[in-house]
Amino acid sequence: MLALFQTIDLALNLYTWVLIGSAIFSWLYAFNVINSSNQFVNSVGRFLYNVTEPVLRPIRRFLPDLGGIDISPIVLLLIIFFLRSLMWNTLYPLVA
Secondary structure (H helix, E strand, O other), X not given: OHHHHHHHHHHHHHHHHXXXXXHHHHHHHHOOOOOOOOHHHHHHHXXXXXXXXXXXXXXXXXXXXXXXXXXXXXXXXXXXXXHHHHHHHHHHHHHO
């Protein structure tokens, strides 16, 4: 059972880093820092978008319009932090 919790924790941790990478990539793309016509850059951007967008889209529906500022990744990071804390503070003592 502990292995299951550790695996879930690792998956949430990896997704956190993918989410941060996606946010940084979107800033670099928006400010034309990276070459958008490069095939590798395009592939990385599509991958990050396809991995994060299905989770961020429902969060964006509930957030108010902030004039072009997207805080849905921050909200998702807070949710992930809450889930990880909840998992380790409530479920770990039962397993250990």
